[in-house]
Amino acid sequence: MIKIENLSKWFGKNQVLDNISLNVDPSEVVVIIGPSGSGKSTLLRCVNFLEKAQRGTISIDGKVYTQKSKKLNLMRQEVGMVFQHFNLFPHMTVMNNVIEGLTQVKKIPKSRAVELGKSMLDKVGLLDKADTYPAMISGGQKQRVAIARALVMQPKIMLFDEPTSALDPELVVDVLEVMKNLAGDGMTMMVVTHEMRFAREVADKVVYMDRGRLIESGTPDEIFDHPQEQRTQEFLSRIL
């Protein structure tokens, strides 16, 4: 589904991704963990070309994309993204946030879009907030709206960039619950997170990154219970 090959990226002279290769199969949930500054968010952002890698290739659903691909906008409709800081559109109501992509990108008529939006907001438990503005709801609710905004486009892949890192602890649960359900429905997901419990419970594959390198990857059991690399062991011993 996603095939990352020999990806390298520099910010100026600073190399942030060092020859990363990673496959994500259909319906697979891949969780990327690692210390801050390890390049895990950058890797995720390279997948839908919010960041441009200088070397390597990325193919999605069998098609290779580059920064200059004309079809980048089409590809992004298939790849939903959820951000650490939600990035909801503050000048639009919750409903209009959710249907913006439908009406503006997919050109679906407003009435139909609202129907779809309603069922999606219902799914994340926020139908009653449809007419409020993002400023009026909690962080956890914002993130669930952001997930609904991405999901309503019916993407084949979902990217989550530290979706719970900006949330108060008691609000994290609801967001993780939505993500768990999504994984259960068979969504292909790439998740950057510090939620190790989520990684252990939901991930099919856990990837440990450090200083721009992919150190090791494996099933949750392999990574959490029998890490092979010393750096993985040190990282896990510090946080678990």
Place this chain on the structure above:
Amino acid sequence: MNEWITYITKYFRVFVPASVMTLKVTTFGILIGILLGMFFALMRISKYRALAVPAKAYIWVIRGTPLLLQLLLIYYGLVGVVKMDNLPAAFVALGVHNGAYIAEIFRGAIQSVDRGQTEAGVSLGMTRRKVMRRIIFPQAFKRALPSLSNQFIIALKDSSLASSIAVPELLLKAKQIGSANFKLMESLSVAAVFYLVMTSVLTIITGLIEHALKTSSRQA
């Protein structure tokens, strides 16, 4: 006091059309300024140097020279190129002048919108142009309003410079009447009151617009 009232009532019929002329020059100046400002702001933030450099040059030249000089240059200096009456010359000069300032106001406002907003729009599959129109610009406009209303007030007062090319606006008329009947003090004071009323109304209107747009917050 009575003398003043008599004076005002006597010349009211002159001050009102003169004020209308002031408003006309201001309105056209602002409208042209907004159009140019939007255009040059977008050019200025373009990643293409061929667009950004001319915009920078425009802003640099216009902000670096006096409006009075620009006015004279357009009215007298361009005679060889295009022949313009004094009124259109005033519209153009004020428009071009305000365009440079408004371009910088828009640029600042656009760049102040969080990058995450663009990223969210782009990752929905929107084109850059659509992101600008649907996501960035509405937020930027709201942020630009306080600076814009300030600029509008400056434009209204700057319209008085059009008197130097014989546009029959408030200041010119006040000077003429005052000189004609040796009551320059009274005449200019009345003009000042008229200016103050107009700038106050402008302040109130832009304040109302700002308030109306405050339905949502900047944080999301």
